[in-house]
Amino acid sequence: MALIVQKYGGSSVADGQKIGNVARRVALSAGDNQLVVVVSAMGKTTDGLLALAHQVSPSPDPREMDMLLATGEQVTIALLTMALHALGLRARSLTGFQAAIRTDEAHGKARIKRIDAERVRAALHAGEVAVVAGFQGLSEADEITTLGRGGSDLTAVALAAALKADVCEIYTDVDGVYTADPNIVPEARKLSRIAYDEMLEMASLGARVLQSRSVEFAKKYAVPVHVRSTFKPDPGTLVTREETAMEDVVVTGVTHDRSQAKISILRVPDRPGIAAQVFGSIAERTIVVDMIVQNISRDGYTDISFTLPRRDHARAAAALEEIAKTVGAEGIVHDERVAKVSIVGVGMRSHSGVAAKMFATLARESINIQMISTSEIAVSCVIEDKYTELAVRALHDAFELARERPAERGAHP
C-alpha cells in the first residue's frame, strides 16, 4: 500500500461534472492506496474573487484579501468530498487550518513553516481519503494566509514531504513537461523524467507547469513529483533527483517567455552609485528585473539595458525618465516586442560549447541576439518577439530534442 498525495488544479475542477470526473479518478487510485487529495479553487474563481475585491476597494487589506481568496478552495474540498461519498468512498474535507498547515504572517505570499499532519494521518488511518484545501494556511497568530498564485502545488508537495508520501502527483490540463511548447514545435516530446533544477529553470523561464516554489520545496525534501494529465491515464513527467545518466544529455528543453519588455538608459554617467540609483527606483516599485547588461564605458558614459515583465513596463519607464534626468543620462528607449528563448539542461555542467552552438543556430536563422544571460544549467537570449517560434524550432532541431534520451527509458514511477 502506497501513500499518495494527488493535486488537482483549477481547470480540472472547473464545474460539477469535472469534479465528478476527478472523484472517479480518485476512486481508481484509492483501491489499495492511502490518499491525500489537494484541490485548487474551481476554474477561474481566484481571479474572480480578486476582481471583486478591487471593485470594492482600490487597495484591499491583505488580511481580508486572504480571508476572501481562501474561500475558493473551501468550496472545492466540500464538493469533491460529497462527490466521493456519492461513489461510496469514505472521505473527509480539511481546510488549511484543519490540516495544520502553519505559515509565516506574509499575507498573499506566505511561506509554510511546518505541518502537524496528525489530523490528516488520523483520517488516513480511519480509511478515509483526506481532501485538503490547497493554497491556504494559518499563521502563528491564527490568521488565514495564502501561499501565492499557484500555491496549491506547494500545499501538495509540502504535505507529501510531511507525510513522507511515496509520490506527489500533480494532475493538470497538460500531460507532462515537454522538450518545447508543442504548440510551436509539433515534434516536441514529453519528457518522462526531469531533474529538479531543470524544472526550476523551465518554470522560471516560462514553462508554467509547476509553481516554482513547489519545485524548490520538492528538491529540498526530495519529494518525487509526477506531473500528469487529469484527462488521460498515461504517465506524465517525473520530476526527480539528478542522476548521472541525465548528464549525458546536454540540453533537455527549449523554453520561451514572451511576457518581457526591454528598457535601455542611454549615455548614463559612468560613476559609482548610478546603477544603485537606477535599480533602486525600480525595486521601490516592487518591479522584478530579470537580465541586466551594462556596456563598457566610453568617454565617461555607458548604456544600461535590462528586461522586466511587460505589464510593469509603462510604470518602470515613467520612473526611469525621472531618474535619467536626475543622473544626467541622455534618455531612455524601450521595446515591448522582445522575447527570451532559453536552453536548459544539467548536462551543461559537464559539456562545453553549448552556448556557442546556441548562438550559431540563431545566427543561421539571421536572428539578432540583443542580450545574453547564463546560469550553470541554462543559456538565455533576448531576441525580437516575432522570431520566437523560429528560434524555438531551430534550437529544438539543433540540439536534437525530438530524439529519445537513453536516460529516460524505463523511467516511469
Ligand code: ASP
Ligand atoms: N487558486 C489559487 C490560484 O488560482 C491557487 C492554485 O490554483 O494553485 O492561484
Ligand code: MG
Ligand atoms: Mg493553479
